[in-house]
Amino acid sequence: MVTECPSEGKSETIRINPLGFNESVEIVLNFICECECHKDRILNSQNCSNGNGTLECGICRCNEGRLGRLCECSQAEFLTDDLDANCRMNNGTDICSNNGECVCGTCECEKRDNPVERYSGKFCECDNFNCDRSNDKLCGGHGRCECRKCICDANYTGNACECPLDTTTCLASNNLVCNGHGTCECGVCKCKDQFEGPTCEICPTCSRICTQYKDCVECQQFGTGSKKQTCGEECKSFSLKPVNTKEELPKQPNHCKERDIDDCWFFFTYTTKNDDKIEVHVAEKKECPSGPDIIPIVAGVVAGIVLIGLALLLIWKLLMVIHDRREFAKFEKEKMNARWDTGDNPIYKSAVTTVMNPKYEGKS
Template identity: 40%
Template structure:
């Protein structure tokens, strides 16, 4: 359990670190998607959070149609079929040409089949990557050897090339690489294109209504014309009107920006807090730290705070994520939750009276059934006792299991003396009341 909690905590920390890296790179769509493989951009003009993980954008109100989160793709351009090699010099590759769109930080792979003459050893592929920017890596791993030989080709880019230097002429490709088995002339053509720019960057809407007709809309953001400013270019020069403050109130009598920010041209700019705390929302009405605590920990340490509400990790519920759905601690010796005499809630048994105990297996007020069943247990296990001659009549209906020692018994343990050899024998009664087990070994 401790290992699992540590794993979940590490996942939470990694997710939080990714969100912070995205939020710090929100000046443009291109910078956003280059900040990390998990960063996405919101194209909506109404967005108050632009760059974050897809989950964060969803929770902030950005609809899926406005979220730009490019992912890599592989397209087989050429893969003609041919006969197997007919002579020592023949060699066939499948496929022959592949086009790959690559998001930096995410590896893409595809299979390469090499059919060769049977007397050739395993072939080593070689390639010339001199025209490919540094940080783009192509590797091979063998899946099967023999004839045909199956390789996996993996391609990954650490980051997008810098805009400065000679690479500025062609930052995103495409670049062509020829992969050739050593000693042969036939090659696979691999064309690589990096996804470093947003597809909305080249689409400009001049005099956009979303920019009050005074600016250009680019990837959901307004680039205001001279003398205009504001999130939607709605302000001209230095003119400021108190009416804009009404646009920053959640209700008629609500404080401006919920008292947590400044109204700038009708839009709230939330106060900056020390990381990881932050205010968000159209009116700065949300926070990621004003959530219920449990054991002095936000959301019990088992979830994250979003707009005043705890979003619990898997296997945790309740308003403060303090209720575990784990049931191991409620499991009784008979492998029943709470011995079938209670309900497992938040990892603890709520027992039905008169049963008590951690797993509802204790009952001091229950009627002792040992004496009532002793005669049947003795005749069923040892063919002795008061009912040895009528055992089939009075005891055949009981479900009795014979085990070797008392250590194998589960449930309520009974210790009774036999009628003939005056030794003690042991049997158990399971909570259901209709199942019994008797140990062969006695104590004399």
């Protein structure tokens, strides 16, 4: 730090020797200790902290023992003459984080046009208006901004307090969060496996699950099926709640319709609980196909045979009529086209012989 001006007319030389080069550069400094405006200085000016300095060329030249831009600080209060060092965070170059002024080694943060917005902190490094936003609102409207970080309200989380912790929007029709097949994040269900939909209640490929659960439901409810002998061991995670008919089953997407060993249909719904238990509502009444009625079937077969026979007979009769008519027409045509008549045939001789009685006089 320069404390005084060198002697008048004395110059200083600075030699610069770059590494790797033989050449050097010499810089000769000639000092101008006083400016033209020096003549108009004001001693003990009121502008320099009530007379603690001289106002020269628009700046304060402080009296001995005083420091600061306006000579407002006492040198006895500081261990160093560099007051700005106390206003630089982490020995950086920015004074008061460029958000204030250093006054006697202390940052005074600048004021904002909006009185609600303000800088804070020892180095003016914090503010309450530069936090993350959600839906064009500071901290999503669900928190406060402190030192450029959102402090969220009790029921919200996230960088911009955009995620509600309330799981009401994730409840499925069975009052389970995301139907037990997903997690609720920011008020939205993230479904697992093959489930989808707003609350993970839609399962396009759940027919496989119905087939997978079928044997346990059949053995527990009806005592039949392939797992009849091992039902207690293999199906212990199932909890069955019977209802009378399929119409009484809970209204939920996971409806199943399966066929048992007697070729009857039975119906059930399933829900996976948080403890991995499978709650099943099953209809006690099955839908079994009725046996065939033999009499209508036999009567139908006989009637069909008779009708087919009559149809064939009618077809044969029709063909015969058509054939006879064709033959008759052919005969008539040949008759009309005959060349000789019986009266014109010279060879023709009548089979009748007439004998005249010479004694017959024609009188009776």
